[in-house]
Amino acid sequence: MKTAFTARLLYTPTGEIPNPLLVVDDGRISEISSRAASAAPANFSLVDFGDATLAPGFLDIHIHGGAGLDVMRASRSELPRLGQFLSSHGVTGYFATTVAAPLDATCTALERLADVIDDKTPDGGPSQARPLGIHLEGPFLSHRRRGVHPPEYLVEPTLPIFEKLWQAARGHVRMITIAPEIPGALEVIAEAARRKVCVSIGHSDAELPAALEAVKAGARHATHTFNAMRPLDHRNPGIIGEVLSNDTLTADIIVDGIHVSPEVVKIFLQAKGPTRAVLITDAMSATGMPDGRYQLGPIQVDVADGKATANGSLAGSVLTMDRAVQNITKFSNWSLREAVRAATFNPARAVGLSSDYGRLEVGSIADFVVLSATGEVLKTIVGGRGF
Ligand SMILES: [Zn+2]
Numbered sequence: 001m002k003t004a005f006t007a008r009l010l011y012t013p014t015g016e017i018p019n020p021l022l023v024v025d026d027g028r029i030s031e032i033s034s035r036a037a038s039a040a041p042a043n044f045s046l047v048d049f050g051d052a053t054l055a056p057g058f059l060d061i062h063i064h065g066g067a068g069l070d071v072m073r074a075s076r077s078e079l080p081r082l083g084q085f086l087s088s089h090g091v092t093g094y095f096a097t098t099v100a101a102p103l104d105a106t107c108t109a110l111e112r113l114a115d116v117i118d119d120k121t122p123d124g125g126p127s128q129a130r131p132l133g134i135h136l137e138g139p140f141l142s143h144r145r146r147g148v149h150p151p152e153y154l155v156e157p158t159l160p161i162f163e164k165l166w167q168a169a170r171g172h173v174r175m176i177t178i179a180p181e182i183p184g185a186l187e188v189i190a191e192a193a194r195r196k197v198c199v200s201i202g203h204s205d206a207e208l209p210a211a212l213e214a215v216k217a218g219a220r221h222a223t224h225t226f227n228a229m230r231p232l233d234h235r236n237p238g239i240i241g242e243v244l245s246n247d248t249l250t251a252d253i254i255v256d257g258i259h260v261s262p263e264v265v266k267i268f269l270q271a272k273g274p275t276r277a278v279l280i281t282d283a284m285s286a287t288g289m290p291d292g293r294y295q296l297g298p299i300q301v302d303v304a305d306g307k308a309t310a311n312g313s314l315a316g317s318v319l320t321m322d323r324a325v326q327n328i329t330k331f332s333n334w335s336l337r338e339a340v341r342a343a344t345f346n347p348a349r350a351v352g353l354s355s356d357y358g359r360l361e362v363g364s365i366a367d368f369v370v371l372s373a374t375g376e377v378l379k380t381i382v383g384g385r386g387f
Pocket of ligand 1: 064
């Protein structure tokens, strides 16, 4: 069954098409053109979104939960509710992200998440974001830059521990955040990179040489730049100096206006540019919920006035990806299309997702959002469904 969608504009997102015609056939995009070039097809149903813009569905490669659910604790039957919440904010795919926890509890969570990722039964009901992989944030993090990750669950990286996590996740680990300066890190970085895991440096107190070694070993991304990192010093640039100055690295950032000031967000965008900047939410279970006490894996977090904290440290965020995209256009002179690119094409490429994701082109999965001119999500379509 073919359906054609039209609107005022479409972001591919590396380019834009005015008066687009997006044809979806069995969950995939079978044609993209401008209505000027191709007459509206007579034989399919046409859905007209008027003045709106069509863009790829947002991808969130660093998210711990939302709608009261924590990805390490939620049951299989509860996770679809997180997917629905995320899709209401424009997200169509995400990496379920762990925090440092007891190894056995982590493995149990990874097994459950792998089951959910492997479950390909078509979901009925409202459209929902799909878990596309797992991001291990920890346990290989720096004690000095651990943020709220419990110190008792941080461990030095070894290949056997990495293998145990990999097996529990049945190969669905797509990303790992690791502090490169801790003993054993470089070996795990090299092995993870060999398995096509996106190795991201972060929660790190690395000086410049350790950051350079990490890149040499296979690291290619950085986790929530500025947060939980040795601060930049102009004579001792450290990890941030490498992250901002190395054009082969992509990097992500939390643009909620709380984790990083708008001025520093601008510096980040100028350094990484529209092709290498990636937006994440780092959202935890309280996202979309009233103020109160919530869980982030094993950590108890208090949320008040949009700020999630544990013992005075920021503990994830309550940011949603649609707001992150809008914030970019407020904090900088970036266009909505560039902001959208940082939530779609750039993360897909940074983590090595296939061309099914993060772009609107013939052959890719029909995951897309319908946006207002200011970036509000009007509708989210997952696999061609949900309009
Ligand atoms: Zn996180």
